[in-house]
Structure formats: C-alpha cells, structure tokens
Amino acid sequence: MMSTTTQDQSITHDDHHHDAPKGIMRWLLTTNHKDIGTLYLWFSFIMFLTGGAMAMVIRAELFQPGLQLVEPNFFNQMTTVHGLIMVFGAVMPAFTGLANWLIPMMIGAPDMALPRMNNWSFWILPFAFTILLSSLFMEGGGPNFGWTFYAPLSTTYSPDSTALFVFSIHIMGISSIMGAINVIVTIVNLRAPGMTWMKLPMFVWTWLITAFLLIAVMPVLAGAVTMVLTDKFFGTSFFEAAGGGDPVMFQHIFWFFGHPEVYIMILPSFGIISAIVPAFSRKPLFGYSSMVYATASIAILSFLVWAHHMFTTGMPVFAELFFMYCTMLISVPTGVKVFNWVATMWRGSLSFETPMLFAVAFIVLFTIGGFSGLMLAITPADFQYHDTYFVVAHFHYVLVTGAIFSIMAAAYYWLPKWTGHMYNERLGQWHFWCSVISVNVLFFPMHFLGLAGMPRRIPDYSIQFADVNQIVSIGGFAFGLSQLIFLVLVIKCIRGGEKAPAKPWEGSEGLEWTLPSPAPYHSFTTPPEVK
Amino acid sequence: MTNHHQPDKLKSNHKLISMLVMGCIGMFGFGFALVPLYDVLCDKLGINGKTANTASSYQAITIDTSRIVTVEFISQVQTGMPWKFEPQTKRLEVHPGELIHTVFLARNVSDRATVGQAIPSVSPGQGAAYFNKTECFCFNQQHLAASTSAELPLIFFVDPQLPESIHTLTLSYTLYDITDKQLASAIEQGAAK
Ligand code: HEM
Ligand SMILES: [Cu+2]
Numbered sequence: 001m002m003s004t005t006t007q008d009q010s011i012t013h014d015d016h017h018h019d020a021p022k023g024i025m026r027w028l029l030t031t032n033h034k035d036i037g038t039l040y041l042w043f044s045f046i047m048f049l050t051g052g053a054m055a056m057v058i059r060a061e062l063f064q065p066g067l068q069l070v071e072p073n074f075f076n077q078m079t080t081v082h083g084l085i086m087v088f089g090a091v092m093p094a095f096t097g098l099a100n101w102l103i104p105m106m107i108g109a110p111d112m113a114l115p116r117m118n119n120w121s122f123w124i125l126p127f128a129f130t131i132l133l134s135s136l137f138m139e140g141g142g143p144n145f146g147w148t149f150y151a152p153l154s155t156t157y158s159p160d161s162t163a164l165f166v167f168s169i170h171i172m173g174i175s176s177i178m179g180a181i182n183v184i185v186t187i188v189n190l191r192a193p194g195m196t197w198m199k200l201p202m203f204v205w206t207w208l209i210t211a212f213l214l215i216a217v218m219p220v221l222a223g224a225v226t227m228v229l230t231d232k233f234f235g236t237s238f239f240e241a242a243g244g245g246d247p248v249m250f251q252h253i254f255w256f257f258g259h260p261e262v263y264i265m266i267l268p269s270f271g272i273i274s275a276i277v278p279a280f281s282r283k284p285l286f287g288y289s290s291m292v293y294a295t296a297s298i299a300i301l302s303f304l305v306w307a308h309h310m311f312t313t314g315m316p317v318f319a320e321l322f323f324m325y326c327t328m329l330i331s332v333p334t335g336v337k338v339f340n341w342v343a344t345m346w347r348g349s350l351s352f353e354t355p356m357l358f359a360v361a362f363i364v365l366f367t368i369g370g371f372s373g374l375m376l377a378i379t380p381a382d383f384q385y386h387d388t389y390f391v392v393a394h395f396h397y398v399l400v401t402g403a404i405f406s407i408m409a410a411a412y413y414w415l416p417k418w419t420g421h422m423y424n425e426r427l428g429q430w431h432f433w434c435s436v437i438s439v440n441v442l443f444f445p446m447h448f449l450g451l452a453g454m455p456r457r458i459p460d461y462s463i464q465f466a467d468v469n470q471i472v473s474i475g476g477f478a479f480g481l482s483q484l485i486f487l488v489l490v491i492k493c494i495r496g497g498e499k500a501p502a503k504p505w506e507g508s509e510g511l512e513w514t515l516p517s518p519a520p521y522h523s524f525t526t527p528p529e530v531k
Numbered sequence: 532m533t534n535h536h537q538p539d540k541l542k543s544n545h546k547l548i549s550m551l552v553m554g555c556i557g558m559f560g561f562g563f564a565l566v567p568l569y570d571v572l573c574d575k576l577g578i579n580g581k582t583a584n585t586a587s588s589y590q591a592i593t594i595d596t597s598r599i600v601t602v603e604f605i606s607q608v609q610t611g612m613p614w615k616f617e618p619q620t621k622r623l624e625v626h627p628g629e630l631i632h633t634v635f636l637a638r639n640v641s642d643r644a645t646v647g648q649a650i651p652s653v654s655p656g657q658g659a660a661y662f663n664k665t666e667c668f669c670f671n672q673q674h675l676a677a678s679t680s681a682e683l684p685l686i687f688f689v690d691p692q693l694p695e696s697i698h699t700l701t702l703s704y705t706l707y708d709i710t711d712k713q714l715a716s717a718i719e720q721g722a723a724k
Binding site for chain 1: 551655
C-alpha cells in the first residue's frame with residue numbers, strides 16, 4: 001500500500017545529542033516524541049501496578065464473607081482510587097504514550113507538532129497522581145465515593161480531601177486536553193507528502209477521532225468536578241435539593257462525559273488491533289474505509305447514549321426507550337469492526353506470535369464484553385443488573401481484556417522498533433497464557449455473581465456468594481502476578497536480546513517499519529514520499 | 532523540530548490550535564449550561580417530578596366526580612436533622628378538581644432552634660404538572676424553636692386533565708436542615724448593612 005523513497009538514515013543517535021542534557025535532566029526537559037512516549041508508557045505501567053495493588057486489597061477482602069482485612073471506609077477508598085488510577089493513570093496515558101511514539105513515525109513527521117507543550121502534558125501527570133494518592137493518607141481518608149463521584153456522596157458526605165481529588169482531576173484533564181490538541185495538530189499539519197486521509201494507518205485515524213472526543217468531553221468533566229467543589233466548599237447548590245439543585249443532574253453531566261470517555265478508552269485499541277491482525281494474517285486489512293466510517297459513527301453515537309447508566313433513576317418511559325435503542329445501535333458499527341477483523345484473518349496465513357495472541361484474545365473477549373453490554377442496554381433487564389457484579393464483569397471485559405490487552409499487544413508488536421531488540425518470545429507466550437486464563441477466572445464468574453444479585457462496591461456479602469468470590473479472588477491474584485512476567489520481559493528486552501531488523505514482522509505495513517530498529521532519535525527529518 | 536516548519540505551516544498550526552482551544556472553552560461552558568438546559572427541558576416536558584414553587588390559583592375548576600385518584604404522602608428527614616416530620620393522613624382518595632386540605636406534623640426534638648426547608652417531588656414524574664398546590668409549607672422556610680411542634684398546612688387539587696393512565700400520585704417531601712445556611716446569609720447581610 002505504501003512505499004517510501006529512501007531517505008538519509010545514516011544520521012545516528014550520537015550525532016544529534018551530544019549537546020543534549022544527560023541523566024534526569026534529559027527526561028525532565030525532553031521535547032522528543034520518542035522520549036515522551038517512553039515516559040508516558042513507563043508512567044502508565046507504574047500506575048497499572050499501583051492500581052493493581054489496590055485491586056489485590058479489594059480481592060483479598062472479598063476472599064471471604066465478613067470483614068477481615070480492611071475497614072469499610074478504606075475498602076471504598078480502594079475501589080474509588082483503583083478505578084480512577086486505571087482509567088486516568090493507566091489506560092489513557094498508555095494510549096498517549098503509544099500516540100507519541102507511533103503517530104509521527106506512521107505519518108512521516110519529524111516529531112509531534114507542539115513538542116514543548118508535549119513535555120508539559122506529560123510532566124503535570126505525576127503531580128496529579130501524587131496529589132490523588134497523598135489524599136489517601138490525609139485525616140478522614142481519600143476519595144471514597146466511587147470513580148463516578150456521584151453527588152451527594154462526593155458533596156455532602158465526602159471527606160475533606162475532596163478538594164485534592166478535584167484538583168488532581170483538573171490536572172489530569174488539562175494533560176489529556178493538551179495531548180489531544182497535539183495529536184490533532186500533528187495529524188492535520190505534519191503528514192508526509194502523499195499521505196492522504198484515506199491512506200492514514202487505522203491507529204492514526206482512531207487516535208484522531210479519540211482526540212476530538214477528548215476535547216469535547218474532558219472540559220465537561222472539569223465542569224462537573226468544579227461544581228462538586230463549589231457545592232462542597234462554597235455553598236452553591238448545583239446538586240443539592242435543599243438549595244434548589246438536583247442530585248440526578250450530577251449523573252446527567254457526569255455520564256455526558258462518562259460514556260464518550262469509555263470510547264476514548266477503546267477507539268485507539270481498535271486502531272492497534274487493525275494494525276496487528278493484518279500483519280500476522282499476511283493480508284491487508286479487510287474493509288479499511290468501513291473501519292474509518294465505523295469509528296466515526298461510534299464516536300458520534302457515543303454522545304446519545306449517556307443515560308443508559310441511569311435507567312433506574314426514574315426517567316420517563318420514552319427516554320428509557322430512546323436511550324435503549326441508541327445504545328443498541330452502537331453495537332452495529334462495533335459489529336462491523338469485529339466482522340472486518342475476522343474477515344482479515346479468513347484464509348490468511350496466520351501465525352501466532354505474542355502480539356497476535358493478545359489481538360485474537362482481544363477480539364474474542366472484547367466481544368463478550370460487548371454482548372454483556374447489550375444485555376445491560378435492555379432497560380427492564382438493567383433494573384435487575386444495575387449496580388451488581390454483572391456491570392463489573394461487563395466493564396472489565398471491555399477494559400481489561402479490551403483496552404489493556406490491546407495495549408499489551410501493541411507493546412509486544414512495537415517493542416523491537418523501540419528497543420532494537422526482539423523480546424523473549426517464550427516469556428511472552430507465558431505472559432499471554434497466564435494472563436488469558438487467569439483473567440477469565442477473575443472476571444467470568446462475576447457475571448454469575450451479578451445475576452444472582454451481589455451488589456458492587458460493598459466489602460461484605462451474604463454467604464451464598466462465598467465460593468464464587470473465592471474463585472474470582474484466586475483468578476485476581478494470578479492475573480496480578482502474571483503481569484510481573486511482562487515487567488521482567490520488558491526490562492530484559494531493553495537490556496539486550498536478539499538484534500531486531502528494521503521490519504521484524506514480515507506481514508507488517510507502514511512507514512515506521514522503514515526506519516531502522518531501534519528507531520533513531522530523530523526520524524523523518526526530511527519527509528518521506530508516500531506513493 | 533519546529534525550525535523545519537515553513538511559516539505558513541506555523542500559521543495553520545496556530546489557527547488550528549486556537550480553534551481547538553476555543554472548542555475546549557466552549558465545552559467547559561456547555562457543561563455549566565447543562566444545568567439550566569436540564570431544568571428547562573424537564574420543566575417543559577414535565578418529566579422529573581418537580582412541582583411548581585409558587586401557589587396556583589383555584590378558579591373555574593370543575594370537579595370530575597366520575598374519577599377517583601389516590602394521593603399518597605410520604606416524608607423524609609435529612610440524616611442528622613433533629614426533626615420528626617410526618618403526614619397526618621398517609622393516603623387520600625380524591626376527585627380531580629376537588630380542593631383538599633391536609634396537614635403535615637413537624638416537631639423539633641432538639642434543644643436549639645432549627646430552620647427547615649421541605650422539597651417536594653411527585654411520582655410518577657409525568658404527574659407533577661397536574662399536582663397543583665394553592666398553599667404549601669414548602670413555599671417558605673419553616674422555623675421551629677427548641678422542642679416545639681407545628682402543623683404545616685398543604686392545600687392542593689389534582690388537575691382534571693390528569694392523563695387517564697395515572698391512578699395514583701405519590702407526593703414525597705424531603706426536609707432539609709438549612710439552619711447553618713440561614714445563619715451564614717444572615718451574617719452576610721448584617722455585614723453588608
Ligand atoms: C456494545 C457496546 C456496549 C454497550 C451496549 C454497553 C452498555 C452499557 C450499559 C447499559 C451500562 C450500564 C450498566 C449499569 O450501570 O446498569 C454500561 C456500563 C459500563 N460500560 Fe458499557 N457498553 C458497551 C461497551 C463498552 C465499552 C467499549 C466500554 C469501555 C471500553 C464500556 C465501559 C463501561 C463501563 C466502565 C461501565 C460502568 C460504569 C460504572 O457504572 O462504573 N462499555 N455499559
Ligand atoms: Cu455507557
């Protein structure tokens with residue numbers, strides 16, 4: 001599909017960077033998209049382990065009925081901060097890291113369009129999470145109202161540290177907005193000559209659309225936390241009935257952000273899978289343009305379904321029906337995507353290296369999450385499932401075996417390009433099989449717990465749920481431990497390993513594979529010609 | 532690598548950036564605009580169970596004796612508020628158009644004066660627009676001295692236009708303690724004088 005006129009690749013690493021600062025200053029001051037991409041990815045991984053540790057606390061407490069290890073209030077802080085960290089600290093920064101590393105190389109640009117802003121968007125993130133985590137140690141504890149911070153839990157009944165929570169969310173939002181602006185400007189203005197819109201790699205397309213979603217909804221989240229702040233500390237009554245406000249309105253505003261947010265966390269995954277499946281099927285992607293249109297329609301529809309999170313708030317019947325049908329409509333473009341991936345594999349010459357294993361697992365398991373989503377979209381059924389473990393199972397299938405698995409797949413696929421070394425395939429296979437088995441032991445039985453009526457976000461449960469919770473917890477510990485294999489693998493891959501060629505996967509397509517491995521510090525300083 | 536950009540590239544960067552920043556600011560404003568938008572929409576469509584905050588007039592209403600609507604009253608007190616608050620009658624059968632008097636009983640069981648504000652809500656939400664109050668204690672704040680009680684009056688009628696599908700209207704009052712807010716605004720006003 002694409003070919004490049006060879007350009008001067010002899011400029012090496014050292015030529016360019018002898019005057020650059022060394023050590024920690026290199027990382028603090030860097031404006032290089034590859035450095036910043038690396039920072040984002042490491043940050044995301046550290047947050048993944050931190051949020052994971054909190055999940056281990058949750059699963060340890062739920063291993064048996066009754067209260068054993070932690071206070072209920074601390075349990076609530078764990079569920080809240082686990083959710084916040086995984087959404088804003090692990091998944092979103094991982095995607096921004098991938099965007100930084102890959103988008104310039106994929107479109108033949110020398111760097112991101114706004115390199116200095118890029119440095120800022122990363123470096124404010126560690127501050128935001130330091131603030132959030134430090135609030136856990138304050139008197140009265142950290143946020144304990146769920147990652148969705150419903151009023152009045154987050155206003156009337158919240159701890160004093162809520163101001164810190166609000167402040168940290170503001171900073172995270174500013175960081176993602178700056179990242180999104182950078183991505184859009186880069187894609188619009190820095191494409192190499194001949195890189196027309198319908199030649200853009202799917203990852204670039206999906207990120208472009210994600211960036212627009214971010215710009216549309218992160219400010220609304222900022223508004224929501226600001227209203228919580230003023231309600232709690234400055235006497236306004238946005239969400240307080242006594243002062244003429246309305247707590248249900250909080251949910252409308254939050255989910256106007258919240259539902260597009262879940263697509264922010266999955267669209268880039270669609271781009272990653274659309275790169276990996278063709279490479280290991282040795283066939284071009286089936287239905288490229290339908291993929292582009294499907295992504296765009298998912299993004300637009302995502303603004304019309306927010307109230308499917310609120311079926312039980314007593315909406316009038318016509319609103320329940322409207323949101324039910326709109327929600328079901330989204331599964332049509334989503335289905336188009338799954339169909340296209342399967343059609344790409346159909347009669348391909350498949351091979352199953354680790355990136356492909358994660359990609360195939362993504363397709364199967366994400367689809368399970370889509371199906372449970374459809375069940376939840378049925379309004380009368382949702383009255384039964386709402387706020388039970390069924391919802392927990394649903395969003396962990398789409399987020400862990402969806403978003404996180406795609407990030408893992410991406411890491412394996414592009415690690416040779418980033419480090420210049422092949423990762424250890426045996427270890428990769430171990431990581432995959434341990435993860436895929438344990439993740440299903442962890443999340444599949446949650447469907448049954450939810451159907452049987454076990455509520456979410458409660459540290460105790462009735463004894464009929466005991467056996468299944470024990471299985472779930474064992475799956476959880478196993479999944480957590482399995483991720484340490486990945487940590488070892490990445491460190492080994494950075495330190496050494498078999499030398500990676502420019503194009504380690506024979507079926508892969510795209511400009512990034514025309515660069516040597518590891519990709520030089522400065523690439524495409526003269527734009528390649530895309531034919 | 533900005534030094535590689537041609538001037539027109541930079542210009543188009545700036546134009547795009549300012550458009551995107553404007554978009555962000557616009558969406559931040561939109562988040563706040565959702566507050567009045569939501570209220571207006573609910574009000575126009577009459578969907579969230581909110582009743583009018585002012586008295587409606589009872590004039591030229593014909594009583595529909597062929598129909599009986601059940602009106603139920605429930606009451607809640609905000610956690611921690613030292614009042615008891617209950618409807619005298621929990622359930623009434625009324626004809627649409629009929630003017631009904633009823634009372635709620637409130638008692639301050641603490642040893643300090645307290646100010647309360649009752650917030651009404653009607654279920655099903657679509658019925659709210661047809662529940663008309665000509666007099667209600669919820670229109671005003673209620674002051675109760677320590678260990679005193681009061682009978683709070685409510686006079687209402689059900690609009691005869693009430694959709695046929697609705698047979699029962701439930702009126703719920705939640706009572707909020709606004710003593711501190713009262714104090715704060717009194718002090719503020721005092722300071723302003
Ligand atoms: C076919 C597509 C999907 C449908 C029909 C769907 C439907 C739903 C519905 C109806 C709920 C509300 C359940 C309740 O609270 O009672 C829900 C919750 C949720 N969904 Fe989905 N969903 C879909 C895909 C996704 C995707 C792709 C993601 C993220 C990557 C996602 C993330 C979530 C999350 C995080 C929640 C729970 C939020 C919370 O209450 O904490 N969903 N989904
Ligand atoms: Cu949703």
